[in-house]
Amino acid sequence: MEKEITIYDLAKILALSPATVSRALNDHPAINVKTKMLIAEKAAELGYRSNTFASHLRTRKTNTLGVIVPRLNSNFMSTVLAGMEEVANNFGYNLLISQSLESEAKERANAKTMFNSRVDGLLVSVAYDTDSFDHFSAFIDRNIPVLFFDRVLAHPQCGNVVIDNEQAGYDAARHLLDEGCRKLIHVTGDLRRNVYADRLAGFQRAMKKADIRTDDTMILTTDLSQDAGRSVAEKIHQMDQKPGGLFIANDLCAVTCMQALQERGYSIPTDIAVVGFNNDPVSQVITPQLTTVFYPGYQMGKTAMMAVVGQLNGTKPLDFMEPIILRSELMIRRSSKRSESS
């Protein structure tokens, strides 16, 4: 159990003042280069480490950023986090990460913890059932940058990093229509969330443009879980008028649904064409491979983190951030290709 070395120890040993040691360690220009060297050497020798708490207490900066995600164990989210971690690490920030488990209550608790931990900034992808912005306003009041990514809340003082979900939804539906499907079904999530509402809006725009009336029976709101995939298959099986195409707002759900349909004897894409969302690894493994929307998770993480770091470093203005929209892309695979054309 070694004793902890402080700048006072260093100062005493080197017959200098603590102030000089502090300055030297922080590379202050007014300090003689030789003294700096001397101090750095001794510090290394004795295994000195800066006490970040004392430092934070003085400077009121923590070099820590908070991240709240719905779930850690989803392929998409962990990819986003990997991107965030890379950037944060490069800029000397630590990441405090917590999950809301899709519950607003837990998200609220997480936000409070982050607030008390004095994070310098906060990045959030909101839970399934989040209705209020309340739990973030404390950050805004204190000028702590808040940025939402993927599942966002619109707020004049918060950054947003998203893809164009409406366009992606449009492209997906449009593709199914192009493949000759007339009756389409869209399986979506909680419509309070932009990602699902926007994809639905895109779906509806495509339908409208094709002059197909959309009614409520074509929109299935679920929790997009694997179970939901199975029950969607069951529901379709019960329908008198089977759909020709299926657009499901999540790959894992889509894949489970495909499997359930196949078990019931449906052939994909011949009987039913399917399009998913996320480009999850499973989409390339299922037979037939799943047409899906590529979703740049890693880049989203990096971009979101850069935006926050930029704000903190004063590189970017503090008052307002334009929403950042990343490119997404429909990956056409076998699950939706009926024609051999194109």
Add this chain to the structure above:
Amino acid sequence: MEKEITIYDLAKILALSPATVSRALNDHPAINVKTKMLIAEKAAELGYRSNTFASHLRTRKTNTLGVIVPRLNSNFMSTVLAGMEEVANNFGYNLLISQSLESEAKERANAKTMFNSRVDGLLVSVAYDTDSFDHFSAFIDRNIPVLFFDRVLAHPQCGNVVIDNEQAGYDAARHLLDEGCRKLIHVTGDLRRNVYADRLAGFQRAMKKADIRTDDTMILTTDLSQDAGRSVAEKIHQMDQKPGGLFIANDLCAVTCMQALQERGYSIPTDIAVVGFNNDPVSQVITPQLTTVFYPGYQMGKTAMMAVVGQLNGTKPLDFMEPIILRSELMIRRSSKRSESS
């Protein structure tokens, strides 16, 4: 931009001493219940929040635990992290998470950051190429609990949470032998890592017991990436003596390899039976479904976190932890079933 309220403000307003306020806020038994209520009320009213840095500076506890993982964006790791986060959160600990990207150098840097951030404990799954224990000894010296999970380093003062990889490897190989495969190939990772070395050892034990000589051509050391899966398929295609069974220490790699083999016209399991490892979602999506070893990630995360929290709370002794071995299980699916028996 509200002003930050301190216990001094509270004390002055309520005509009490800062000490009383501090005690009340920490629910000290010696404080009158009514005073506590009073203080709690006022604190809430004024939006007081404890300054954790001042507190940490005094108590020398951070309520923060560090986690270093090879990669955040793997299904297994994010599942482990989800389990850890749940427990940590329940016990009032925050998580500082970083990834080594499979490099010892980065792992070393991460450990240093954690150390400087004064984490109360550290949980690590080591990188592919980690050779030394050096970067963790600072923690040991200062009596900070260090626990390794999954990819572990043996050290008398560090906890270990693992599965019985040797037995799992044995079971996997044994199963392939039972299905009538004689020539087996084992695709493994860096053998400095217990998970791969142990699985290999189990594989070899099964072979020995079946009186089959194992030679170097049967052991393929790779990085277990998807690319590796493809090149393994290529290598097998070139072999004069094709193997009847394939045991690959990672599902994602196994799945890619299966696909590459199928593209080349091999039928699975008829021509080649395949067993993977991890029970990754892709294993249930590939056709035929992949036989694999179920690996309790969520539970591993929870167990590891409990062990560390237990140490910090003094529930468990500080000096030595028995390795904790979790149950794993061979999930037999179509990719390896040749016989209709059993």
Add this chain to the structure above:
DNA sequence: ATGAAAGCGCTAACAT
């Protein structure tokens, strides 16, 4: 270029 000294907000002896 370096030093002296105050103070960030909290906790924990040690009083009373």
Add this chain to the structure above:
DNA sequence: ATGTTAGCGCTTTCAT
């Protein structure tokens, strides 16, 4: 049951 007081280790004005 409550108050007094002295730091925890650092940064930063203001001197020199």
